[in-house]
Every structure is written in C-alpha cells, then in structure tokens.
Amino acid sequence: MLVGKPPDIPSSEITPKSAYQQYVNRRHFLRGAAAVGAVALGGDRLGGILAPRTRVLASTKLNTVSSPLTTTGEQLTSLEDITHYNNFYEFGVNKDDPAKNAGALPTRPWSVKIEGKVAKPQTFDIDALLKLRPLEDRIYRMRCVEAWSMVIPWVGYSFSELIKQCQPLASAKYVQFLSYYNWHVEPWGSSETSISWPYSEGLRMDEAMNPLTLLTFGLYGDTLPNQDGAPVRIVVPWKYGFKSAKSIVKMKFVDKQPDTTWNLQAPNEYGFYSNVNPNVDHPRWSQKYERRIGLPFYEQRRATLMFNGYGDFVASMYAGMNLKKDF
Amino acid sequence: MKRSTLILVKTLTWLACLAPLAWLIWGAVTNNLGADQIHTITFATGRTTLRLLLIALAITPVRRLVPQLSWLIKFRRLLGLFAFFYASLHLMTWVALYTGFDPHAMAADIVKRRYITAGMTAWLLLLPLAATSTNWSIRKLGGKNWNRLHRLVYFAAVAGVIHYWWQVKSGVLTPIGVTVILAVLLAARPVLTWRQRRKGHAAVVRPLVPSP
Numbered sequence A: 001m002l003v004g005k006p007p008d009i010p011s012s013e014i015t016p017k018s019a020y021q022q023y024v025n026r027r028h029f030l031r032g033a034a035a036v037g038a039v040a041l042g043g044d045r046l047g048g049i050l051a052p053r054t055r056v057l058a059s060t061k062l063n064t065v066s067s068p069l070t071t072t073g074e075q076l077t078s079l080e081d082i083t084h085y086n087n088f089y090e091f092g093v094n095k096d097d098p099a100k101n102a103g104a105l106p107t108r109p110w111s112v113k114i115e116g117k118v119a120k121p122q123t124f125d126i127d128a129l130l131k132l133r134p135l136e137d138r139i140y141r142m143r144c145v146e147a148w149s150m151v152i153p154w155v156g157y158s159f160s161e162l163i164k165q166c167q168p169l170a171s172a173k174y175v176q177f178l179s180y181y182n183w184h185v186e187p188w189g190s191s192e193t194s195i196s197w198p199y200s201e202g203l204r205m206d207e208a209m210n211p212l213t214l215l216t217f218g219l220y221g222d223t224l225p226n227q228d229g230a231p232v233r234i235v236v237p238w239k240y241g242f243k244s245a246k247s248i249v250k251m252k253f254v255d256k257q258p259d260t261t262w263n264l265q266a267p268n269e270y271g272f273y274s275n276v277n278p279n280v281d282h283p284r285w286s287q288k289y290e291r292r293i294g295l296p297f298y299e300q301r302r303a304t305l306m307f308n309g310y311g312d313f314v315a316s317m318y319a320g321m322n323l324k325k326d327f
Numbered sequence B: 001m002k003r004s005t006l007i008l009v010k011t012l013t014w015l016a017c018l019a020p021l022a023w024l025i026w027g028a029v030t031n032n033l034g035a036d037q038i039h040t041i042t043f044a045t046g047r048t049t050l051r052l053l054l055i056a057l058a059i060t061p062v063r064r065l066v067p068q069l070s071w072l073i074k075f076r077r078l079l080g081l082f083a084f085f086y087a088s089l090h091l092m093t094w095v096a097l098y099t100g101f102d103p104h105a106m107a108a109d110i111v112k113r114r115y116i117t118a119g120m121t122a123w124l125l126l127l128p129l130a131a132t133s134t135n136w137s138i139r140k141l142g143g144k145n146w147n148r149l150h151r152l153v154y155f156a157a158v159a160g161v162i163h164y165w166w167q168v169k170s171g172v173l174t175p176i177g178v179t180v181i182l183a184v185l186l187a188a189r190p191v192l193t194w195r196q197r198r199k200g201h202a203a204v205v206r207p208l209v210p211s212p
Helices: A016-040 A044-050 A079-084 A097-104 A126-131 A159-166 A205-209 A261-265 A311-318 B003-029 B037-065 B067-098 B103-112 B114-131 B135-141 B143-150 B152-167 B176-199
Strands: A111-116 A122-125 A135-143 A148-158 A174-179 A200-204 A214-219 A233-235 A248-254 A289-292 A301-303
Touching (some): A079 A148, A111 A126, A126 A214, A135 A214, A148 A159, A159 A205, A174 A205, A200 A205, B003 B037, B037 B067, B037 B152, B037 B176, B067 B103, B067 B114, B103 B114, B114 B143, B135 B143, B152 B176
Parallel strands (some): A111 A248, A148 A289
Antiparallel strands (some): A111 A122, A174 A200, A174 A248
8 A cells, every 4th residue: 555544643753854864964974074085185176076065954843743645655765865856947957956046036925826717816825825724744755757756755735725715616627836937036947948937837627636736835844945846836746746836926727728838848758647657658768667866776776656656546537548648 | 108107107097997986886885976876877987988988089189190199009998998898887777777687678778769779889889899909809800900890989989979969858968078079089080191191291100000
C-alpha cells in the first residue's frame, strides 16, 4: 500500500528534521575537513567547490496536524537537496540558481486573486489562506519530467477546500494557476530562456478537486523556502513536477483548457495532462526509470510507477482516455 | 629531451589524466557528488573524454607549427588511450546506472534516441584505435595502413560533439566551446599542409608514427 493510515504524531515530529540535522552536520564536517585540505594544497577553486552551500533559513514553524493522505514507507529527501536542486527558471536555469537568486522574491505581503467562472470572485491574503483549514503534514513522492525524483514532506490542505469557498459555476471546467512574475526581481527568466512569463499551469476541474491536490504552504514543518515556491503553491503528486505551479498570485476558473507554459514551449514533449507514466517516453529519454535524488549513485535508480504510485486515488479520473495520446 | 625529463613529464601526464577519476572516487567516498550523483558521474566522464580527444588532436598541428615541440608525439598514444578509458567509463555509466544492464532497454535507447546513437558510434570508432595502439600492431599493419585506420579519430570526435549537442536541452549552448576547438583543430590540418606546400621547401622528416 502506497498511502497508509495516519501516523499517531505529525510526521514533522517523527525523525526527519533531527535526522537531517545530523546528516547536514556530517556533510558539513566532511566539507569543512575537505576545505582545510584543499586550502593546504593551495587549491582555491577546489575549496570553493567544497565549501558549504548557501542556506536559506528565513522560515517560520507552522502548526500542523497529521493526514491520512500522507505517503508512508519512503526515505525523505534531505532539506538540503530539496532546497538546492530546483527547477524555477524565473531564477535561472541551473539547479542551484534558485537557491542563490530567489531571496529577492517578496513573499509578504502576498495575496491570491481568484477570478473567472466562480460565484464568489475574491482576493485572499496569504494569512487568510493559511488559516482557512488546519495545515496537514503530507509526504508525497515528486517525480520530475527529467527522470529524477524526491520524497518531500509538504505542509498544506486539499485545494478542494479553497475551491468550495469560491463556489465555481457549472461552466468552470478547468482552473489555471499563474505564478508571480516581475522582471526586476527575476531577470534570469528572460535573459536565460525564451519563455513568455508569467508561468502558467492548469488542471481539469476533477483533478483540482481530487483530495491529493495540495494547496501547499510549507515543507519539513516550516513555511516554504522561496526557491520551493513560497509563499503558496500547488502540489499535484501524480503528475510531473512542472504541473505543480509555484508562488501563485492568481487562479482563474475557465471553461476551456488553459494555455500552459511548457505545453506551449514544446507540445510534443510536455502534454497538458503530464501524468507520470512509465509507458510514455519523453522524446529524448525513457520515463521507465527515475533517479532518486540524494542517494549514492548505486542506489539511485528505481522503476517509475504509473501515476507516480497514486493510481488508487486518481486512475478512475482517466478511465476511457487514451493516455498515450493525451499524455 | 633528457630521459629523466621525459619520465617526469610522463608521470605528470598520468597524474593529470587520472585526476578526474580520482575526483569522482573521492566525491563518492565523501558523499560529495551533489544531489544527482549519476548525472555528476555521467557529465564528468563525458566531458573528460572530449577534452582528452581534443588535446590529442592538437598534438599534430602544434608539432607542425613548432618543430621544437616534436617530442609531443610521445604523449599522443597516452592521451588517446585515456580518452578511450573515460569514454568506456561514460558508456558503462549508461549501461549500469541508466539501463541497469538491461539489453532490451539498451537496444531501444540506441535505436530511438539519436544522442545515444551518436555516442555509441563515437565509442565504436574509438575501439579499433585503442585495440591497435601497441607497437606490435603498428609494425603488423605498417605505418601507412595504421595512419589510415587512425584517421577514424576525426569521425569519433565529430560524433562525440554531435552526441553532446543532441543531449542538451534545445536552446542550451554549453557545447559551443568544444565545437569551436574541434573545428579549428580539424581545419588546421589542410591549412598547414597547404602552407607547407606553398613554402615549397622540403619537409623535415617527422614520423607520425612513434618510433618503437
């Protein structure tokens, strides 16, 4: 069973944080020792490579409750890797760029505008969103379309709770998410890519209402680090990572399938649905296997699961669809 | 060049050629290969292969431009074999860590993914060169045939650079450096021959094949 019964205590209190702290200390010790050696050898560049990476620590502890929808039996990816191995092209195209550059993202004050085909269009302040429902600890696998994966302890509540507040009309068939974009804060988005911003993603209404779809405010029990999509993002664990839009400022309920960033960029490589599917290869690589981040190279490789292992919760939504055509 | 100097320079070349592997092993032991270790290993071995191939390909034009550096020929085989060594490590990364030794997955990759087709081609072109790198092979084949066979290295290097271009995301320009260098090194050969002919004076005998 991939998703088990709720643990008795919140997952953030079990071990990961302390285990992670030890892990970091060991790593930092090794890096420190290595740096001393490198300096002794006169290798400035080597020392630079080995020095501890920058940390983003402007986080606040969140009060959380446990959730029956958390994934059990997986080793968590370390906070270090979750915060230093990111795709967030507005802040640069290299994996370590967002950790360096996302500090400038102004996460307070922040509001999320909800518009389109809803009975109650409204703008929520981030603090109001945080208080709307109890925040739950939810561990999910995260599978990137680039064939790597992580296991991340998110904090949030089902997106359906927010949807209910807005009372979508019968004509609302899809919801579109738009991310924050400001050229002055994120110059890398236009200097390093040809993508037209802001980042846009979308879900069909039943996908958006699925209880697994998480309106996410934190990870490892704290508020989201900027590079992971602060202050609020969506997490859709059975789809490739790019479907989970970060730093959301607007949600639009619409009657037609919305234009989404990567689908516009390369429609043959990134479909609108982009459900994790080991049987549909990316044109340039196989999706049958994935590399688990943070493990030694001889333990990284593992089989990719249909719907990233969440088929029991989501497969019925796609009954009758040809997932090779609608990939 | 004095024998002792040669031994010293050869030792240093060996150490320099082994350094990227030592860096990877040390990184693996100390858990310092980054978040995606397989990617780090693949990239490091591939990059080292291309660098060594380019250095080996630079020896002939440099010798022709600067006759005083003719002794560089004594290092070409070493560099070429190390290039093959890293190409083989790179290939094994794919075989072991990406396909998991699955022959069906390998066959599918080679047929379906053109960057893997190009990479596999480059390695297969290097294989006979490594196999005929001994003095015995040179004598057996004869200098002329041996030289002719070893022109495959040009095609191997081109296939390697194409492999790099086809592997990166569209719009990413990182392979531009090795591409320009390879183009210069390949163009240098006919240009130098033409210049030599025009000067008309008898070429100094500079054997391309290292003396046994």
